[in-house]
Amino acid sequence: DQQVKQNSPSLSVQEGRISILNCDYTNSMFDYFLWYKKYPAEGPTFLISISSIKDKNEDGRFTVFLNKSAKHLSLHIVPSQPGDSAVYFCAASVERIKLIFGTGTLLAVQP
Amino acid sequence: DAGVTQSPTHLIKTRGQQVTLRCSPKSGHDTVSWYQQALGQGPQFIFQYYEEEERQRGNFPDRFSGHQFPNYSSELNVNALLLGDSALYLCASSIREYAWETQYFGPGTRLLVL
Structure with missing residues (x-):
């Protein structure tokens, strides 16, 4: 039972354009969401988070949007840079307990 | 400042055997989480x-057990290995329970069960 889904296994974007990574969830009790980035041969690193009381959180080039009615989360990267090429995981929890990860989306930013 | 370190980096075991994986948290972190990828x-x-006690558990059988030591380092033990236990095992440390934003992952231990 995959409670957090990232339906696009990969995404290719030109440098300078917007990257949009999507995540859907099934558990309406999820109230806290995070995005992690992972480079090859390294562990994931925290990128940005959002709680269910907000619908948007911004940190520099990264913005996360939360649509609770659609149970949908998205990460926008503007402008995209070649160094952003990595696997991106979304993750969710209920009251910060038992973090559940999606399957990841491989982002390739072309120079 | 060393980040999270894990040992060994790779491991090959046969079905039915037992394995112990080790993790040292990032300096200043007192909480360790384990993941299977x-x-x-x-x-x-x-x-x-956290505080040498298991505080949260995912949907894994009792064959998976762990320990945290007073210096905050941790071990993951898996008994009666199955082929399906082949995976990358990630350790992550954080400054306290539930502080997922501070979670810092190690590079992982790749386990192959034959």
Whole structure:
């Protein structure tokens, strides 16, 4: 039972354009969401988070949007840079307990 | 400042054997979480240790057990290994329970069960 889904296994974007990574969830009790980035041969690193009381959180080039009615989360990267090429995981929890990860989306930013 | 370190980096075992994986947290972190990442999947939460006690547990059988030491380092033990236990095992440390934003992952131990 995959409670957090990232339906696009990969995404290719030109440098300078917007990257949009999507995540859907099934558990309406999820109230806290995070995005992690992972480079090859390294562990994931925290990128940005959002709680269910907000619908948007911004940190520099990264913005996360939360649509609770659609149970949908998205990460926008503007402008995209070649160094952003990595696997991106979304993750969710209920009251910060038992973090559940999606399957990841491989982002390739072309120079 | 060393980040999270894990040992060994790679391991090959046969079905039925037992394995112990080790993790040293990032300096200043007192909480350790363990994850299993199968090929093509996201990390799956196994359990979290804080103050030398298991505080949270994911949907993993009792064959998976752990320990946290007074210096905050941790071990993951898996008994009666199955082929399906082949995966990358990630350790992550954080400054306290539930502080997922501060979670810092190690590079992982790749376990192959034959």
